[in-house]
Amino acid sequence: MSPGTFKAVTVRPFQFSHMTEVQQAVLGMLPDLALPHTLAQSPRDVMVRARTGTGKTLAFLVPAIEARLKMLQAAGRKALTDNGRVNDPALETRGKRVLAREEVGTLILTPTRELAIQIANEALNLTKHHPDFRVHVWIGATSRRTQMRDFMTGTRDIIVATPGRLRDLLESEPDVKRGLSHTHQVIFDEADTMLEIGFRDDIEAIMSYLPPTPQRQTFLFSATLSSKVREIAQKHLAAGHSYIDCIKGQDSPVHADIPQYHTVVPSASQQIPHILRTIAHDQLVNPGSSKVMLFLPTTKMTQLFTTIIKQFGRSLLPAGRETTVYEIHSKRPQSSRTRTSDMFRKDKSGASVLVSSDVSARGVDYPGVTRVIQVGIPATREQYIHRVGRTGRGSKEVKGRGDFVLLPWEVGFISWQLTDIPIKPITVAELKTQLATLAEKHDESPGHSLPLSLKTSRSSSFSTMNSIRFQTPYKPLLDEFDRLGSQIGSQLDVEAVRETFLSLIGYYFSKSTELRVSNNVILEGCRQWTTDALAQETPPYVSEMFLQRLGLEDRRTKQFGRGAKKFAPTRRQNVPSWDGRGVQKNKNREWTSKEYETGVRGKEADGYRTRRYDQDFRRPRQTASLH
Numbered sequence: 001m002s003p004g005t006f007k008a009v010t011v012r013p014f015q016f017s018h019m020t021e022v023q024q025a026v027l028g029m030l031p032d033l034a035l036p037h038t039l040a041q042s043p044r045d046v047m048v049r050a051r052t053g054t055g056k057t058l059a060f061l062v063p064a065i066e067a068r069l070k071m072l073q074a075a076g077r078k079a080l081t082d083n084g085r086v087n088d089p090a091l092e093t094r095g096k097r098v099l100a101r102e103e104v105g106t107l108i109l110t111p112t113r114e115l116a117i118q119i120a121n122e123a124l125n126l127t128k129h130h131p132d133f134r135v136h137v138w139i140g141a142t143s144r145r146t147q148m149r150d151f152m153t154g155t156r157d158i159i160v161a162t163p164g165r166l167r168d169l170l171e172s173e174p175d176v177k178r179g180l181s182h183t184h185q186v187i188f189d190e191a192d193t194m195l196e197i198g199f200r201d202d203i204e205a206i207m208s209y210l211p212p213t214p215q216r217q218t219f220l221f222s223a224t225l226s227s228k229v230r231e232i233a234q235k236h237l238a239a240g241h242s243y244i245d246c247i248k249g250q251d252s253p254v255h256a257d258i259p260q261y262h263t264v265v266p267s268a269s270q271q272i273p274h275i276l277r278t279i280a281h282d283q284l285v286n287p288g289s290s291k292v293m294l295f296l297p298t299t300k301m302t303q304l305f306t307t308i309i310k311q312f313g314r315s316l317l318p319a320g321r322e323t324t325v326y327e328i329h330s331k332r333p334q335s336s337r338t339r340t341s342d343m344f345r346k347d348k349s350g351a352s353v354l355v356s357s358d359v360s361a362r363g364v365d366y367p368g369v370t371r372v373i374q375v376g377i378p379a380t381r382e383q384y385i386h387r388v389g390r391t392g393r394g395s396k397e398v399k400g401r402g403d404f405v406l407l408p409w410e411v412g413f414i415s416w417q418l419t420d421i422p423i424k425p426i427t428v429a430e431l432k433t434q435l436a437t438l439a440e441k442h443d444e445s446p447g448h449s450l451p452l453s454l455k456t457s458r459s460s461s462f463s464t465m466n467s468i469r470f471q472t473p474y475k476p477l478l479d480e481f482d483r484l485g486s487q488i489g490s491q492l493d494v495e496a497v498r499e500t501f502l503s504l505i506g507y508y509f510s511k512s513t514e515l516r517v518s519n520n521v522i523l524e525g526c527r528q529w530t531t532d533a534l535a536q537e538t539p540p541y542v543s544e545m546f547l548q549r550l551g552l553e554d555r556r557t558k559q560f561g562r563g564a565k566k567f568a569p570t571r572r573q574n575v576p577s578w579d580g581r582g583v584q585k586n587k588n589r590e591w592t593s594k595e596y597e598t599g600v601r602g603k604e605a606d607g608y609r610t611r612r613y614d615q616d617f618r619r620p621r622q623t624a625s626l627h
């Protein structure tokens with residue numbers, strides 16, 4: 001590793017003393033990994049699988065920087081030989097500069113804008129002691145003109161891009177096309193997403209502008225690389241490439257230290273109280289350092305839950321009004337997304353919640369997240385893993401925890417999709433008991449549970465941390481959680497509920513195979529959610545025609561003659577189809593541990609990957625903190 005890069009890693013700004021496993025494996029391949037293809041002995045392409053939060057970014061950025069330095073050195077030397085000189089520093093520098101300004105060094109592709117900005121900032125930090133290095137970020141909803149001006153006037157060492165904007169520039173800007181036609185290194189971060197269907201067209205188009213292997217070196221990095229993705233990946237990698245797998249055998253791709261729990265609420269009416277209790281639990285378990293990420297399956301659901309957490313968290317959470325609630329999803333302008341992301345990253349308030357859609361699920365590094373709560377099923381099993389991976393990252397100071405909250409008809413996701421994930425059940429009643437014990441403890445000696453740094457925060461060195469005061473006594477407030485239902489209904493906008501409902505059926509209908517339930521079950525589950533969880537008088541009306549458009553043609557149901565009547569929008573007829581299965585007299589009881597394990601109750605035992613990066617926002621702004 002060059003002295004400049006080494007200094008950045010070990011002294012300033014990173015001050016890392018040890019390499020993580022993935023860093024040892026990849027950086028152990030230096031200097032060969034960074035050699036130009038003309039000098040390399042064997043294929044330099046690498047596919048890497050390593051757990052979330054274990055430092056993959058640095059593992060691919062260091063070889064990227066080192067490879068660029070080697071290319072520049074080679075260009076300097078070539079300038080000398082071309083002119084028959086042995087020693088001419090000015091000529092050598094000129095040779096380097098020509099290459100640096102004409103050819104792009106490394107292209108890094110990522111699925112989201114937030115991740116692109118984060119990687120670019122990390123690259124800037126790593127090149128702190130290489131003053132001539134330039135890092136460009138090309139993402140949607142930012143000024144193309146600024147991006148092009150920077151590209152035309154500076155060196156082109158590293159470009160971090162989302163596929164939509166990159167393809168757009170490649171297809172419309174000859175200089176970009178020319179610059180990238182010599183790129184010697186391409187890195188796919190979150191490689192499995194990048195090779196998925198939603199991105200595949202863009203990726204194919206982009207790859208057609210880049211040099212072929214072996215001139216092009218290709219790295220693929222992710223925490224999740226299924227065998228199917230690996231098959232697709234072969235196409236972009238050189239034959240004989242290395243595969244580094246830091247998740248050996250059956251080990252979980254989530255960091256081994258992160259405990260994970262799931263709760264199937266017995267009825268939709270318990271969903272919101274349970275989520276608020278889970279946040280309250282985190283605030284009491286991590287007094288003064290609670291930092292929660294709450295993931296929802298759709299944008300509308302994210303908006304709705306932000307309102308709910310803000311509204312009811314004030315009175316029900318231990319930190320009450322002092323809880324800071326952030327909201328991030330693809331419908332927010334990019335400038336606001338970037339600002340929120342920055343604020344949550346730096347948040348040390350001691351009681352904060354980021355309510356998020358999947359824009360924050362992958363790769364984004366928020367230090368100190370104490371808990372990830374997932375409500376409803378994620379788009380894929382991989383997405384579950386990446387979301388949990390937002391907690392327990394990097395240093396081991398914060399252990400983290402994952403909680404997964406499901407409605408009864410969503411349980412199939414655990415039974416069929418998460419079979420190899422070490423996730424334990426926790427019932428609504430168990431969490432209530434744990435919360436009551438913590439609240440009692442707090443009330444006995446309020447303040448004693450706060451760390452010393454907070455008790456003396458005004459005079460201590462923790463000046464950035466606010467002193468959080470918990471509501472005291474807190475235990476009596478716990479009864480209020482069960483009374484939430486009646487209040488929620490009056491606080492919510494009917495149109496917002498309807499839009500959320502529609503977004504949910506659109507999302508869940510595409511998931512029926514994974515959940516192994518029919519679309520009718522999903523429709524009724526969503527309907528009942530609006531009446532039971534959101535306390536609406538009646539579920540939102542949806543026309544037959546709309547349902548047909550969504551493909552609600554459940555042949556089995558129709559065959560048995562139960563279909564048509566069930567769609568009438570009155571509450572009385574809106575009996576969920578799982579009612580009537582299993583043991584009726586126990587239908588309101590909680591799930592037993594056995595039922596949790598099998599996923600079956602009684603005797604019988606989210607298209608939300610939208611192309612966010614290319615949304616057309618009205619007021620485009622340059623947002624990266626790079627220029």
Ligand SMILES: Nc1ncnc2c1ncn2[C@@H]1O[C@H](COP(=O)(O)OP(=O)(O)OP(=O)(O)O)[C@@H](O)[C@H]1O
Pocket residue numbers: 016017018019020023050051052053054055056057058222223362363364365367389390393394395
């Ligand atoms: N050698 C190291 N020592 C200590 N901390 C490190 C080291 N390498 C990286 N980190 C820190 O660990 C955190 C996670 O790193 P990073 O974001 O690269 O993880 P990742 O493996 O890419 O995760 P994901 O799969 O979620 O994208 C960051 O805060 C980073 O600064």
